Amino acid sequence: MTMIDPVPALRDLCGGAVALPGDDGYDAARSGFNLALDQRPAAVAYPADAAEVAEVIHAAKAAGLRVAGQATGHNAAPLGDVSGTVLVKTSGMRRVEIDPAARIARTEAGALWEDVIDAAAPHGLIALHGSSPTVGVTGYSLGGGMGWLARSHGLQANSVTAIELVTADGQQVRTDAQHDPELFWALRGGGGNFGIVTALEFRLFPLREICAGFMLWDWTEAGRIVTAWSEWAKDAPDHVTTSLRIMQLPPLEELPEFLRGRRIVMIDGAVQGDPAVLDPLRALAPELDTFGTVPAPALARLHQDPEDPMPVMADTALIATLPAEAIAELIDLAGPGSGSSLDAVELRQCGGALRRATPGHGAAAGVNADFVLFMGGLVLSHEMAAEKKGRMLEIKAALAPWTNAGHYLNFAEDQVDMSETFSTDAWARLCDVKDRVDPENVIHANHAI
Numbered sequence: 169m170t171m172i173d174p175v176p177a178l179r180d181l182c183g184g185a186v187a188l189p190g191d192d193g194y195d196a197a198r199s200g201f202n203l204a205l206d207q208r209p210a211a212v213a214y215p216a217d218a219a220e221v222a223e224v225i226h227a228a229k230a231a232g233l234r235v236a237g238q239a240t241g242h243n244a245a246p247l248g249d250v251s252g253t254v255l256v257k258t259s260g261m262r263r264v265e266i267d268p269a270a271r272i273a274r275t276e277a278g279a280l281w282e283d284v285i286d287a288a289a290p291h292g293l294i295a296l297h298g299s300s301p302t303v304g305v306t307g308y309s310l311g312g313g314m315g316w317l318a319r320s321h322g323l324q325a326n327s328v329t330a331i332e333l334v335t336a337d338g339q340q341v342r343t344d345a346q347h348d349p350e351l352f353w354a355l356r357g358g359g360g361n362f363g364i365v366t367a368l369e370f371r372l373f374p375l376r377e378i379c380a381g382f383m384l385w386d387w388t389e390a391g392r393i394v395t396a397w398s399e400w401a402k403d404a405p406d407h408v409t410t411s412l413r414i415m416q417l418p419p420l421e422e423l424p425e426f427l428r429g430r431r432i433v434m435i436d437g438a439v440q441g442d443p444a445v446l447d448p449l450r451a452l453a454p455e456l457d458t459f460g461t462v463p464a465p466a467l468a469r470l471h472q473d474p475e476d477p478m479p480v481m482a483d484t485a486l487i488a489t490l491p492a493e494a495i496a497e498l499i500d501l502a503g504p505g506s507g508s509s510l511d512a513v514e515l516r517q518c519g520g521a522l523r524r525a526t527p528g529h530g531a532a533a534g535v536n537a538d539f540v541l542f543m544g545g546l547v548l549s550h551e552m553a554a555e556k557k558g559r560m561l562e563i564k565a566a567l568a569p570w571t572n573a574g575h576y577l578n579f580a581e582d583q584v585d586m587s588e589t590f591s592t593d594a595w596a597r598l599c600d601v602k603d604r605v606d607p608e609n610v611i612h613a614n615h616a617i
């Protein structure tokens with residue numbers, strides 16, 4: 169392929185909404201949610217629609233460059249080196265339409281979960297969003313998508329009913345159960361490997377109110393609470409989804425006094441149906457228990473995830489089972505007296521619908537684990553980053569006897585071997601689809617096939 173100077177080829181795309189190295193807007197354009205990253209793409213393009221996405225792909229290919237879809241950069245770390253890649257940022261494509269009768273949302277590729285929550289709530293409908301309102305619908309849905317209704321409704325990927333994308337040859341394609349069902353299957357779990365997604369359609373569920381909240385203990389109780397919660401969580405009915413976090417909170421004025429500078433264990437979650445399911449947790453005598461009926465949109469901020477960009481680092485593992493020895497290892501490395509500097513070490517409760525293959529599911533059928541471990545925190549210096557990374561690796565090594573191979577890809581902040589996540593058959597299917605729709609590997613995804 170003849171290399172041409174990418175600058176003139178890209179400069180006029182998207183009505184001029186392109187930032188190139190050296191431009192005033194380049195530094196702002198290349199940054200995303202995780203400020204610890206220093207992504208330096210060949211260009212950042214802001215298309216307004218699918219036709220502009222196609223133009224970007226054609227121009228990038230002609231310049232010998234790759235393209236990567238990016239909404240918020242919440243999972244930008246595994247993209248790695250983007251110096252030969254045009255980032256296609258979809259922040260100019262955030263339109264959301266709700267069909268209340270069909271209970272379907274249609275979102276442009278740059279929509280955030282808060283956009284959907286706000287549009288669906290007046291109709292008494294809710295989507296299978298996750299714990300952060302500012303995560304992008306597209307990346308979350310292509311990677312799986314595990315939220316507060318996960319144990320009753322499964323992964324968001326499997327509530328997606330149609331995906332529109334521009335493939336590496338510049339074609340605008342609509343995929344669903346009838347139209348290229350193999351590509352539709354691959355996209356739902358195989359991530360952003362197959363093209364630049366321009367729109368999604370997915371199911372909504374009727375829900376106006378829900379029982380949700382948190383319970384809190386001092387972290388000196390960590391061993392007792394993790395033991396009791398994990399026993400309860402394994403056999404809990406599908407209508408409840410919870411998370412347990414060991415947290416070390418900074419002494420920030422912004423935090424309520426009961427949290428400021430404290431080390432705690434927190435269980436939060438949502439219950440559809442009889443809240444008596446929480447009785448065994450209430451019997452653990454939490455210092456604070458806020459569970460009660462709330463409007464369904466309140467789930468968006470139940471977890472109090474950070475919404476503004478910040479420098480962070482995280483790691484994850486699939487926990488097959490959590491016997492007493494595993495809990496002891498975890499508390500030794502992340503609990504009182506451990507010397508850990510991790511801001512949060514979280515276990516998300518799996519099982520329920522996450523264990524069952526939804527009919528018509530995509531490549532991500534479910535989550536093969538009792539719990540997903542997610543841990544990390546703020547990194548303000550190289551020393552902090554090294555300390556946190558070392559601690560996370562130690563925890564993963566200590567828990568290795570109880571982990572499953574593979575990854576919950578949405579939480580994987582490193583480049584991982586994607587093949588470990590899928591069955592041999594599913595991996596072969598994903599590779600076949602990738603070879604068919606992107607034989608020159610033009611599309612650069614966070615978790616590469």
Ligand SMILES: Cc1cc2nc3c(=O)[nH]c(=O)nc-3n(C[C@H](O)[C@H](O)[C@H](O)COP(=O)(O)OP(=O)(O)OC[C@H]3O[C@@H](n4cnc5c(N)ncnc54)[C@H](O)[C@@H]3O)c2cc1C
Binds near residue numbers: 244258297578613
């Ligand atoms: C604070 C926080 C809370 C989170 N909570 C949850 C949670 O509760 N449940 C859960 O499952 N996950 C959660 N996640 C993980 C989150 O789902 C992933 O980081 C997800 O990839 C973010 O999607 P995004 O589009 O916002 O991110 P981006 O970094 O913009 O995109 C991630 C990847 O998605 C693909 N992609 C995005 N847009 C396009 C496009 N238009 N075309 C093609 N590919 C595209 C690309 O491969 C891209 O590299 C959380 C992450 C954070 C940081």
